Amino acid sequence: MMDFLKPSLSPDVIVIIVALGIGLLIGLERERRKGEGPGRSPAGLRTFAAASLAGAVSVMIGGKGLLALVTAGIMAMTAIAYLRSRSDDPGLTSEIALILTVLLGGLATQRPLLAAGVAVILAILLAGRAALHDFVRKVLSEDEVKDGLIFAAATLVVLPLLPDRSVGPYGALNPRAIWIIVILVMAIGAAGHVAIRLLGARGGLAISGFASGFVSSTATIGAMGARARKAPELLGAATAGATLSTVATIVQLVAVLAATNLATLRSLTIPLLCAGAAAGLYGAIFTVKGMRETSAAELQLGRAFSLPSALLLALTLSGVLVLAAGLRDAFGEIGLLVSAAVAGLADTHSPAVATATLAASGKINSADAVTPILAALSTNTLSKIVVGWVSGGRSFALRLIPGLVLVIAAAWAGAVGPDVAHQMFRR
Structure with missing residues (x-):
């Protein structure tokens, strides 16, 4: 009689949905600050969504070892992209956020609510850049x-x-x-x-x-x-x-x-x-x-x-x-x-x-x-x-x-x- 209360989606599908949501949430904020032209940031909405999915899929396939390998690979690619960037902004916020997004995707396979909560906090910190900077510097x-x-x-x-x-x-x-x-x-x-x-x-x-x-x-x-x-x-x-x-x-x-x-x-x-x-x-x-x-x-x-x-x-x-x-x-x-x-x-x-x-x-x-x-x-x-x-x-x-x-x-x-x-x- 209680079967109708059980979720119709499998746990793996729920993990993928949460990981995708994490990547889209963080990527949405980064896309707004990506910029245009030669100096634009290399990571935007699609990159962050893919990074979060990569973290989740790596854990589902090969466990924490594969997650570590995937994270190391993305860190290497992020470092190369940073060195090649022509941007005058020396900040590492987007690069660190991208690496954290991969880890949050992996965390979503075991503790999806915690991963989603951390993603929301990260998105708030990223979006509040101007307010936080003004608060620290002027207030x-x-x-x-x-x-x-x-x-x-x-x-x-x-x-x-x-x-x-x-x-x-x-x-x-x-x-x-x-x-x-x-x-x-x-x-x-x-x-x-x-x-x-x-x-x-x-x-x-x-x-x-x-x-x-x-x-x-x-x-x-x-x-x-x-x-x-x-x-x-x-x-x-x-x-x-x-x-x-x-x-x-x-x-x-x-x-x-x-x-x-x-x-x-x-x-x-x-x-x-x-x-x-x-x-x-x-x-x-x-x-x-x-x-x-x-x-x-x-x-x-x-x-x-x-x-x-x-x-x-x-x-x-x-x-x-x-x-x-x-x-x-x-x-x-x-x-x-x-x-x-x-x-x-x-x-x-x-x-x-x-x-x-x-x-x-x-x-x-x-x-x-x-x-x-x-x-x-x-x-x-x-x-x-x-x-x-x-x-x-x-x-x-x-x-x-x-x-x-x-x-x-x-x-x-x-x-x-x-x-x-x-x-x-x-x-």
């Missing part, structure tokens, strides 16, 4: 290219080499886990940089402050304060950007806690939601005020992320992990609270990750991690207040400080409120 800056390579090396080279086990004093350090946090922070910083590039000055200081906050909220507050001091007419917009950078801090904190220990993140869900809502509401008020003051503002793009800052984060995080473990071993929970509060003066995320790591290893409960992390968030807010006052002056600070205090008060209320309600309910 990306040299620093952004370097940052991309650094991020790729950190993710694909360094990370696989790091051990995934506890090492160091008190067994407090996990090199792979620490580096994952560094990569995450770099990625979030790059995302903020991209947001600034896409939105430009039209996004205003509020949006740029939020995006820059993923790199450093404290630094963003300092930059916004300096801008407000230099241009008092931007005071409202600068305050909005400074406040919304705190939202970025909270979002980033959620991300690093999720990567470290989900149980700790669940314990902090209400406090972080309350803090984020307070920062967002306060920032929104000044965003509206800032939009009335100015419709645009100049933005300093800078680097996508700071490698020295990322490495400093790794060192800071390692130091905080060891310090927290040592103080906890010597003084119990009070030692952990003190170390988190002190470390929070410089950075919120390092003590948060250190505390969440202790929870992940079972040394403390996830509920016990809430107070140290909020303590770090509170002392970090003190640093932001000082930076805001010094950089932006009295007018900027008087607008910023109530928002920062509101954020911390909301976070602690979110942590204490459920316990108080529970106690009242029990009574």
Whole structure:
């Protein structure tokens, strides 16, 4: 009864059809760029279709050995054609695409869907030549290219080499886990940089402050304060950007806690939601005020992320992990609270990750991690207040400080409120 569902074509015919489709797809794009006259490219629609069929038929007749022989022959003919070409374009794109087409034809005999998918990707890359070239040459800056390579090396080279086990004093350090946090922070910083590039000055200081906050909220507050001091007419917009950078801090904190220990993140869900809502509401008020003051503002793009800052984060995080473990071993929970509060003066995320790591290893409960992390968030807010006052002056600070205090008060209320309600309910 189910015979009508079976394909009417034999597997060999399907392979030939897929191989032909691969050759025609890639050849269609190459034919458009083939050119005319003596300098035209030697490979076009028919050549690519024949090359893909040659790869498929060679595997069907003689297996991988014959495919290798056919591929070598086509490579030799491609090299001869390239040397005889009178074209002024020294590129090898068509030649490499032709060789890859032969291999894709051979792959279609065993994994047709994968071969077809790779062919589509290749065709997209070939067709997007102008857009890709313009993006690399005109859109990306040299620093952004370097940052991309650094991020790729950190993710694909360094990370696989790091051990995934506890090492160091008190067994407090996990090199792979620490580096994952560094990569995450770099990625979030790059995302903020991209947001600034896409939105430009039209996004205003509020949006740029939020995006820059993923790199450093404290630094963003300092930059916004300096801008407000230099241009008092931007005071409202600068305050909005400074406040919304705190939202970025909270979002980033959620991300690093999720990567470290989900149980700790669940314990902090209400406090972080309350803090984020307070920062967002306060920032929104000044965003509206800032939009009335100015419709645009100049933005300093800078680097996508700071490698020295990322490495400093790794060192800071390692130091905080060891310090927290040592103080906890010597003084119990009070030692952990003190170390988190002190470390929070410089950075919120390092003590948060250190505390969440202790929870992940079972040394403390996830509920016990809430107070140290909020303590770090509170002392970090003190640093932001000082930076805001010094950089932006009295007018900027008087607008910023109530928002920062509101954020911390909301976070602690979110942590204490459920316990108080529970106690009242029990009574």
